[in-house]
Amino acid sequence: MTCREARDRLSDYLDHDRALTTRRELEEHLQTCAACREEHRLLAATCRLLADLGSTPCPVDLSRIATAATVGTRRRWTFPSSRLALVAATAAALVAVVWPWQQPVPSPEPTGPAARVIVRDVAEVEELHRSFAVQQSLDARAGLVLYAPEWAERGR
């Protein structure tokens, strides 16, 4: 798999898309290619930040406008022309997309611990278990040595 093919599939991979048949190939590529691995890490971090934002109420009732646009004849009193409805719907969609980006993005607590451990998928749950298993079976420092690089980067 080439880097370009890998990057094209990263989004589906993060979404756990069932249709992605090249998952194993992609994982193998990520293990060998540092640039794609970094791309994957950044994309995953962005997803996590967006997920942590939670849902933000849209300032415009998009559903009403969209409904008005699609059943233009029945809602003609709301919008004098279908072109205006289309413009309004596009503007509302833009607002809906841009609005969350205008909100202050919480930083991953660079000077303090995360209030709560955040896990994203099975692999991170597994890693959490493994870090405790290493501490318990060897010693606390062994667990720290093994997982500090990744956890400090994540701001955990």
Next chain:
Amino acid sequence: MRRAGRRLLLLFPAVLSLSGAAAHADPAALLRAAEGADRRLSYTGVRTVRAGGRKGETEQRVKVWHLAPDNTRVSYLDAVDGSVLLECGPGRWFYSRRRGGWRPFEWRSSPSRLDLLLRNYRVRQLGGGVVAGRPVVLLSVEPRHPGNPSKKVWIDPTCKMVLREEVRDSEGRLIAASAFERFELVRSLPASLFTPPAAATAAVPPPPLPFPPLRPRYVPPGYQEVRRNSLKRGPSPGVYLRYTDGLGTISLFQFRRGDNPDRDRFSPRGSHHWKEGRRGREWGRSDERDGRPGRLSKQIGDVHCRIIGDIATDELRKMIDSLPAPAETVRRQ
């Protein structure tokens, strides 16, 4: 009288060596002495730590400077070459070579539970050897209850420092291992090695659990619950219960189900299914199909439970099957 005194002096080394041999005769005592060695000894060395996992082994090779009792500088070699981990008392910092900066971080370390371990495991001496150029005593830590992990520990009998250790599950798979390839005791180390780069992270009390966890009615022999944490997976709150018998670890994760369980990103693709069970819609235990035992998932009401442990899968199954239905589910029935 003078001759008698000389004889006594000649006997003194022999008495000392006998007392050393007696310490080895009690492997549990040697293990106990080794537990606190890190707080008494200052040393430098090169150490490799490994852990087995779902996707193969994780490994870090590091250079260590340790100034007793609690100052440690770890410089990463190999994979994250140039990064540094610094421990000064309770404060911890990580220097990322990639970011080119220090970052303080919190790490709630697990205390050793040697008493619990000695209740659940037998310790015996297997022999001797040499690790990092130093003579060592090899101890074997074997479970009293079958299906649990076992451990081998190589201890320097003179300074009581653990120089190598290896933990495997009952099938022989690696759980964790650590070994010094170089080890040298020192009297002191430059203080500049342990100068904190910034103020330490203030300890923050853990947040309360987002919901009362389901507690299993069955826990494998020797195990006890030692920690509860709150977790978060996207918008889903979760709790994490941890059990240990002193050596093995069982993790029980519980998450409230999201809006669309069929697209639950927490679950591995293609290794689960929903089915109608006695307690409503249940999560199929098909995680066993991923070829690695020690992991089971189950849906109970609106709580998705996942259990992970380096212990016989039958024990994990008994544990997860003993989880009670949440109060809400019971009311529905």
